[in-house]
Amino acid sequence: MSTLFRSTAVAAALFAGALSMATSAIAQDKVIAHAQGETTISGVPEKVLVQDWAAFDNLSALGVTVAGIPGSNAPGYLAPSIPADAAKIGSLQEPDFEGIAALEADLYIVGARSRNAYETAKEIAPTVDLSVDNGAIIDGLKTNLTKLGDIFGKQDKAAELIANVDAKVAEVKAAAEGKGTALVVVTNAGKLGVYGPDSRVSWLYNEVGMPSALAAVNDGDHGGDAVTFEFLLETNPDWVFVVDRDAGVGNEGGAKALLDNELFNQTTAAKEGNIVYVDPQAAYITMNGYSAVMLLLDQVLAGLNG
Incomplete structure (x- = not known):
């Protein structure tokens, strides 16, 4: 074999290898559709930043390490999963x-509280918005798990987590059947509000299927639809699920003291002991995170079966 032939063969092999690698790299590019458009991600991301605790919750459940996290409102139930060396990249609302x-x-991942950062952030790093519609939290959670599974090549794990959610929802739905009406009460700085089927805990009505004690609720982002104790007694729900927003945002909680009230104690829920205090951070901060939803479903299930 001539020297020229060998050189040509080697060059051809090198070119073919380079072409194969380039083709492989292109094939790994993924176009991810999200709440504010589409983002192209090259390969499997290694350094991941999140401005949303629900996104951190989902990534942690999938086994993905996060390098940057919000510097505020870290839910206590997630504490064991938060890397000690993770960079703090601003508050939930202000990156x-x-x-x-x-x-x-x-x-870089933003969510409902940080979604306004998207236009600036997308010029800095590949950015996706994993905001979820409050009226469809379970569907939003499953969509985000699927999306993250695709991004990180963890489709099987995502499918496993989604199956866990579906099974738990079915279990709670079966336990709730025939148990009567429900009302989610939120306490906020000494005031009362209620959450309905478009709220942070909408799954209680929409997926679990407990009928709301109220025909209509004007859901608010923070303290819910403002009500009085007289109104709660008139509405008279069979079950009350309580979200202590003060505790949820890191302040001193006061829900139990506030609800220890002569009027409230006359409701069917209070007289029957059908009052369930749910994890306030899971309900208010990470309401569409995997561990948050599973924790809340377990707490509702324990209350219904109590």
Whole structure:
């Protein structure tokens, strides 16, 4: 074999290898559709930043390590999963764009509270918005698990988690059948509100199927639809599920003291002991995170079966 032939053969092999690698790299590019458009992600992201605790919750459940997290409102139930060396990249509502840029992330995730950061963030790093419609939290959770499973090549794990959610919802739905009406009461700075079928805990009505004690609720983002104790007694739900927003945002909780009230104690729920205090951070901060939803479903199930 001539030297020229050998050189040509080697060159051809090198070119073919380079072409194969380039083709493989292109094949790994993924176009991810999300709440604010589409984002192209090259390969499997290694350095991931999140401005949303529900996104952190879902990534943790999938076994994905996160390099940057919000510097505020960390839910206690997630504490064991939070890396000690994770960078703090601003609050839930106000990202630290300089810090985010310095980290040179492969993927940056925003959610409902940080979604306004998207237009700026997408110029810094590949960014996706995993905001979820409050009226369809379970569907939103499953969609996000599927999306993250595709991004990180963890489709099987995502499918396993989704199956867990479906099974738990079915279990709670069966326990709730025939148990009567429900009302989600939120306490906020000494005031009362109620959450309905478009709220942070909408799954109680929409998926679990407990009928609301109220025909209509004007759901609010924070304290719910404002009500009085007289109104609660008139509405008279069979079950009350309580979200202590003060405790949810890191302040001193006061729901139990507030509800220890002569009027409230006359409701069917109070007289029958059908009052369930759910994890306030799971219900208010990470309401569409995997562990949050599973924790809340378990608490509702324990209350119904109590």
